[in-house]
Amino acid sequence: MRWLKWFEFRGKSLFHISYSLHRLTGIVLVIYLVMHLSYLTSIRMGREVYEYFTSITLTPAFLIFDILLVLAGVYHGVNGLRLILHEFGLGYELRRPLLYLCYLLTLVLWLYASYQMYLFVMGV
Amino acid sequence: MSNELNGLRTKRVLEPAGWVLQLITGLVLAVLVTFHFFETHMIHHSAMEYENVILRLSDIRYKIMYGLLLLSVSFHAFNGVRAIFLDTNYGSENRRFVNILLFLAVIVAFTYGLLLLFSF
Numbered sequence: 001m002r003w004l005k006w007f008e009f010r011g012k013s014l015f016h017i018s019y020s021l022h023r024l025t026g027i028v029l030v031i032y033l034v035m036h037l038s039y040l041t042s043i044r045m046g047r048e049v050y051e052y053f054t055s056i057t058l059t060p061a062f063l064i065f066d067i068l069l070v071l072a073g074v075y076h077g078v079n080g081l082r083l084i085l086h087e088f089g090l091g092y093e094l095r096r097p098l099l100y101l102c103y104l105l106t107l108v109l110w111l112y113a114s115y116q117m118y119l120f121v122m123g124v
Numbered sequence: 125m126s127n128e129l130n131g132l133r134t135k136r137v138l139e140p141a142g143w144v145l146q147l148i149t150g151l152v153l154a155v156l157v158t159f160h161f162f163e164t165h166m167i168h169h170s171a172m173e174y175e176n177v178i179l180r181l182s183d184i185r186y187k188i189m190y191g192l193l194l195l196s197v198s199f200h201a202f203n204g205v206r207a208i209f210l211d212t213n214y215g216s217e218n219r220r221f222v223n224i225l226l227f228l229a230v231i232v233a234f235t236y237g238l239l240l241l242f243s244f
Contacts, residue, residue, distance in 0.1 A: 030201045047174045120165045
């Protein structure tokens, strides 16, 4: 199966790994989108149902899933912007430094967003 | 442009319009998803309380913003899934079926979200 080749990392370049991660995080985000749209239905079902859902999802125990989701979202977004930049012929000669910058930005934005979510869930 | 640069398999399997729209919706999402995250997690702790969610959903400016977000994310997500399917042996042999199925997924996701948006 061709798609299984995404995960053949041995001897592959960092660009290939970035591509595989882009698709993998994309799939994670599609699954989340479907869950998010379903979850939003609780708003239509009234306050009690909505508050029951938030009492489960806005908790410290659930935070780990949110943090991993944000990692997928931030990586997909930052790497996507890098791809768009190259698509318009910009920064082609800097592709390797830009890839490193992409990883660095992902890490910084992810840590910042995770910290904000931690404060939010803890009510700090 | 080097094939190692951006996994051009996605570009290759999509039509030019599908690829360009994927880029445009990607840019729109980078802005709107960031705004959505700020709005719900960083401005105020009460942002996710029932009253405040209803208040936002009742505001015409939020309706427009969420409508655009919904349209962009529905297209970007399922067009991306379409590219992944078309990149498989099955997808390349059943292109028409994959296109119809994922087009329907875009319509269903967008319509379902709009129903919620216009319930308030």
